Amino acid sequence: MNNYLTNYRWIIVSIGFTILLFNVGTRYTFGLLLKPISEDINVSRTNISLGFTIFMFVSAISMPIAGYLIDKYGPKKTLTFGSIIAIIGTWLTGYISNQWQIFLSFGVIYAFGHAITSIPTISTLINQWFDKNKGIANSITIAGNGTGQLLVTSSLSSILPYLSWRYCYFILSAIHAIIILPLIIFGIKSKVTTHDKKVTKTNKNKLNTTIPSLLSYPSLMLIIIYSICGFQDFFVATHIVAFATDNGISQNIAGQILAFMGLSGIIGVILSGILSDKFGPSKPTLLCFVIRIFIFLIPFIFKNDFSIISFALIYGFTFMVTAPLTLIFVNNIFGNNNIGKIMGTISMVHQITGGLGALFGAIIYDYTKSYNYAFISMSLISFFPVFSAIMLKKLTPVDIQN
Numbered sequence: 001m002n003n004y005l006t007n008y009r010w011i012i013v014s015i016g017f018t019i020l021l022f023n024v025g026t027r028y029t030f031g032l033l034l035k036p037i038s039e040d041i042n043v044s045r046t047n048i049s050l051g052f053t054i055f056m057f058v059s060a061i062s063m064p065i066a067g068y069l070i071d072k073y074g075p076k077k078t079l080t081f082g083s084i085i086a087i088i089g090t091w092l093t094g095y096i097s098n099q100w101q102i103f104l105s106f107g108v109i110y111a112f113g114h115a116i117t118s119i120p121t122i123s124t125l126i127n128q129w130f131d132k133n134k135g136i137a138n139s140i141t142i143a144g145n146g147t148g149q150l151l152v153t154s155s156l157s158s159i160l161p162y163l164s165w166r167y168c169y170f171i172l173s174a175i176h177a178i179i180i181l182p183l184i185i186f187g188i189k190s191k192v193t194t195h196d197k198k199v200t201k202t203n204k205n206k207l208n209t210t211i212p213s214l215l216s217y218p219s220l221m222l223i224i225i226y227s228i229c230g231f232q233d234f235f236v237a238t239h240i241v242a243f244a245t246d247n248g249i250s251q252n253i254a255g256q257i258l259a260f261m262g263l264s265g266i267i268g269v270i271l272s273g274i275l276s277d278k279f280g281p282s283k284p285t286l287l288c289f290v291i292r293i294f295i296f297l298i299p300f301i302f303k304n305d306f307s308i309i310s311f312a313l314i315y316g317f318t319f320m321v322t323a324p325l326t327l328i329f330v331n332n333i334f335g336n337n338n339i340g341k342i343m344g345t346i347s348m349v350h351q352i353t354g355g356l357g358a359l360f361g362a363i364i365y366d367y368t369k370s371y372n373y374a375f376i377s378m379s380l381i382s383f384f385p386v387f388s389a390i391m392l393k394k395l396t397p398v399d400i401q402n
Contacts, residue, residue, distance in 0.1 A: 003201060004341060005155075006012055008129075009129045009130060010017070010139070010186070010263060010305040011187070011299070012125060012126065012129050013137055013140055013141050013382065014128065015183055015187045015188060016141040016144065017140065017141050017143065017144035017147070017216070018121040018144060018179075018183060019079065019086045019117055019122060019144065019145030019183070019184070020118070020119065020122055020141065020142060020145050020148060020179060021144040021147050021148035021151065021152070021234065022148060022152065022172070022175060022176060022179070022180055023118055023144075023148065024118075024144070024145040024148040024149060025148030025149060025151065025152025025153065025219045026086075026090060026110075026148075026152065026172045027170065028112070028148070028149050028152070028153055028198060028237055028258065028262075029152065029153065029156060029168060029169075030052055030055075030106070031114070031237045031239070031240065031241050031242075031258060032153050032160075032227035032241055032255050032258055033160075033165045033168060034048055034049070034157060034238065034241065034242055035237075035241070035245060035251070036160070036165045036166075036251075037038070037096075037102070037165055037256025040164075040165065041051060041096065041097055041098060041099075043099050045207075045242065045362050045365060045366060046359075046362040046365075046366045047099050047108060048102065048105075048362075049358050049359055049361070050099075050108055050317075050351050050362075051099070051102040051103050052106075052107070052234075052355065052357060052358045052359075053107075053306055053356065053358055053359040054103050054108065054111070054112075054355070055106055055107045055110070055111040055127075055232065055273070055355070055356035056111075056351045056354045056355025056356075056358065057352060057355050058107060058108050058111035058112060058115075058136060059112070059114050059115035059118070059348075059349070059351050060115075060347070060348040060349070060351030060352040060354075060355070061110040061348065062111065062112045062115035062116065062118055062350065063115050063118070063343075063345070063347040063348045064086060064341060064343040064344040064348055065115075065116075066078060066118075066120060066343060066344050067090055067341035067342070067343060067345070068117055068344075069081070069116070069182045069346025070120070070121055070124050070344075071332060071390075075121055075122075075124055075125040075128070075188065076184065076188040076189075076312060077182045078116055078121055078126075079116070079117055079121055079188070080181070080184050080185055081116060081347030082112075082113045082114075082115070082116025082117040082121070083113065083117055083176060083180055083181045083184055084111055084113070084181065085109065085110075085112050085113030085116065086113030086116075086117055086176055087113070087173050087176045087177050087181070088110075088113070088130055088174035089105055089106065089108075089109035089110025089111070089112070089113055090169050090172050090176060091169065091170065091224060092105035092110075093103075093106045093110060093169045093171035094108060094166040094168075094169035094170045095103040095166070095172070096166070102165035105324075106199060106331055107314070115347075115376060117180075117264045118347070119145075119323055119326070119343075119347060120326075120343035120344045120346075121326075122141055122142075123138055123141075123326065123327045124193075124343060125188070126138050126141055126327070127327060127331075132315075133277060133329060134277075134328065134331070135272075135274070135276040135277035135281075135324060135325075135328055136270075136273040136277055137271055138273060138275060138324040138390075139269050139270050139273025139274070139275075140270065140273065140325050141319055141324075142269050142323045142324045143160045143265075143266045143269050143270060143353040144260040144319075145265065145320050146261075146263065146264075146265030146266035146269060146316075146319070146320055146321075146325065147156075147225070147262060147266060148240055148262065149258065149259060149260070149265065150259045150260060150261075150263045150266070151203070151255075151264025152172070152259075153255055153259040153262070153263075154255070154256055154259035154260075156168045156171075156255070156379075157251075157252050157254075157256055158252070158260060158326035160223060160251065160252070160255065161251075161252060165253055165292070165353040166267040166297045178210075178342070179368045182230070182260075187262070191291060192278035201302070218322075218333050219277040219333065221328055221388040221389075221391050221392050221393070222333075223302055223346075223349050224384050224385060224388040225285060225289075225322065225352040225385040225388050225389065226322065226346055226347075226349050226353075227349050227350065227353040228289075228353070228382065228384055228385045229288075229322050229350060230350035230351060230354035230357065231353040231354065231356060231357035231360070231378075232292065232350070232357060232378050233319060233354060233357070233380070234357045234358045235357065235358060235374060235378060235390060236312075236315055236319075236355075236381075237258070238356075238358040238361060238362075238372075239252075239257050239358070239362070239365070239371060240257065240258055240312055241254040241255060242254075242262070242365075242369050243256070244257055244308050244312075247304075247305075247308060248305070249304045249305060249308065257308070257309055257312045258312070260312070260316070260399070261312050261313065261316030261319060261337060262316065262319075263316070264313045264314070264316035264317045264318045264319075264321040265316045265317065267317060268288075268316070268317040268318055268319065268321045269320040269321060269324060271284070271321075272284045272320070272321040272322075272323075272324055272398050273324050274287075274327060275287075276324065276325055276328050280328070280332075280393070281325040281328040281329050281332070281392075282389050282390075282392045282393035283389075283393070284322075284325060284394070285321070285322055285325060285384060285385065285389040285392075286323055286389040286390065287296075287321070287342070287391065288318045288321040288322060288350065288385075289318075289320050289382045289383075289385040289386045290386060291317070292316065292318055292378070292379070292382040293313070293379055293382040293383065293386070294379075295314045295315055295318075296311075296375050296376070296379035296382070297375070297376075297379055298310060298311040298313075298314075299311045299371070299375050300372055300375040300376050302377070306383075309402075313375050320402065326343060326347070327345055328341065329392075330342050332348065345373055360374060360377075366396055
């Protein structure tokens with residue numbers, strides 16, 4: 001029985017990996033298709049990016065709802081529901097012909113389904129099945145993000161010269177319906193956690209999950225980290241392809257740059273899990289943002305092909321470093337009580353600021369015809385999460401409780 005549970009835990013990891021692969025791959029398709037959509041329906045990048053901002057806000061608001069559904073109905077039912085909504089939203093996005101339609105199909109419908117099938121739900125699923133090695137198990141699962149960014153965007157970049165951008169969304173919708181939904185329904189089993197007694201003990205030195213605790217000092221440090229992280233991540237994901245093509249790189253190569261950011265992200269997220277299991281979550285977080293302070297200066301100073309590709313790959317390494325650490329931070333501070341709601345709240349912050357980051361980049365470009373001010377701003381704000389990670393590292397269990 002123990003061998004069966006051990007083996008099945010890793011099946012759960014592979015299912016979570018596959019769900020995130022297509023979840024994130026579909027989301028990053030927006031950055032790949034930003035310029036073709038803008039040119040096809042004759043809408044500015046700012047207005048198209050506003051659709052992505054709405055997507056980020058709706059998915060952000062939906063994440064605490066997803067957390068509530070997870071805690072009440074469990075990950076399997078929650079993922080099934082979210083997957084169906086995501087299929088509908090992706091399919092409808094392929095039919096858009098004006099601004100308000102992209103707001104509705106991608107910005108609202110797909111955003112809701114995406115939020116419910118994203119990292120908080122998958123991490124809660126992993127938490128149910130793993131008592132130990134949560135860092136590496138969660139990191140392997142979240143490596144599906146980078147793999148999706150690599151495989152989905154690379155594949156669509158290859159076919160984009162031959163097919164309309166609309167077919168990209170039709171194909172993604174079909175894949176979700178044929179592969180992801182059956183995998184959730186038939187692959188995930190319910191499990192009564194075997195560590196309920198341990199949870200009671202481990203939660204003695206943790207914060208409770210009331211509103212005051214969410215506004216506590218360690219919680220505010222987490223909010224700073226994940227808000228800056230989201231702001232930077234979605235600025236880069238939304239505009240790196242457009243920035244590359246603006247500087248003479250072909251659409252196909254620019255799409256491949258976005259794809260290979262996912263590959264370097266896989267390396268970063270796996271290393272993050274290993275480091276967090278050994279040293280705790282603060283050290284990999286600190287490393288992530290120290291790197292970002294310097295790498296945002298590369299595209300600010302240099303605009304040649306080598307510099308753009310180097311920036312994208314190095315940034316890609318940091319892209320998902322903090323994603324598996326959310327579960328570890330939350331466990332360390334709050335314990336296992338209502339983990340879905342708390343993960344959803346942290347992810348909500350990340351998504352809201354992510355939408356602002358995508359819109360910020362578009363506004364800077366439309367007014368200055370350059371991303372220079374955006375890049376230097378991203379470098380400067382990296383100091384805030386560096387400070388927050390240092391402060392969290394210094395906290396003791398007594399500090400957390402107080």
